[in-house]
Amino acid sequence: MTSYCALLRGISPGKPGNDKLRETFSGLGFDEVTTLLSSGNVLFTTSSEDPVPVLESRIQQALQHQTGIGGGTILRSRQEIDELAQREPFGALSHGKQSYLTLTFFKEPLDSGAQQLPAEPLPHVRVLGYDAASRALLAVVDQTRGKTPDYMAWLQRRYGAEITTRTWNTITKIHTNRQRG
Missing domain, CATH: 3.30.70 (Alpha-Beta Plaits)
Structure with missing residues (x-):
């Protein structure tokens, strides 16, 4: 399992809401999904061996489709x-x-x-x-x-x-x- 932090762009307090962000990430099959603050910081783990750009793209497509947020997704490992x-x-x-x-x-x-x-x-x-x-x-x-x-x-x-x-x-x-x- 690898732990990541998704730093999302285009998130404002309350929109789309931390519950919806957690739901979107969990729906992608990620585990231990947690949001931090209300500014688009999502912590999660995954067993996927996909490279970071593939994960970023999957997340961004899901966010666009489920929340209308098209701002951008930047991942950093929790180790980073x-x-x-x-x-x-x-x-x-x-x-x-x-x-x-x-x-x-x-x-x-x-x-x-x-x-x-x-x-x-x-x-x-x-x-x-x-x-x-x-x-x-x-x-x-x-x-x-x-x-x-x-x-x-x-x-x-x-x-x-x-x-x-x-x-x-x-x-x-x-x-x-x-x-x-």
């Missing part, structure tokens, strides 16, 4: 999430109401040229770097000078829709949930 959390890539920085620590996960790794990122894509965002092991861009969003949706719109213009962003708090909650399970 655990290793990311243990690396503590933000060091001593802390997440709070005024300063969000964010990770933007890419479906495919960035090529070396794309990793040359501007230090400040927007005045309220400081890019810390690209974590190749987790295929994620790390940034700090100063909520007192701008808003996270502006940064997310910039990310989509630059990288397309095959991305999804989570806060560091969400990643640590996924990791903590894994430690309990």
Whole structure:
């Protein structure tokens, strides 16, 4: 059995709802299906030996068909999430109401040229770097000078829709949930 975390794009609180997400994943034959928060984080296990892109496609097709959500599915093994959390890539920085620590996960790794990122894509965002092991861009969003949706719109213009962003708090909650399970 392999454990995964599906990071879903296009999920908003209450839509389609965690019950429907769990039902969709269980209907695909996945086990130990759990949702975390209401922002599209689904933890599950599977005995399938299908490669990740095949699993992502199956999940996305089911979500589109059963919920109308066509936003995108990015999988990370729970081991990858655990290793990311243990690396503590933000060091001593802390997440709070005024300063969000964010990770933007890419479906495919960035090529070396794309990793040359501007230090400040927007005045309220400081890019810390690209974590190749987790295929994620790390940034700090100063909520007192701008808003996270502006940064997310910039990310989509630059990288397309095959991305999804989570806060560091969400990643640590996924990791903590894994430690309990």
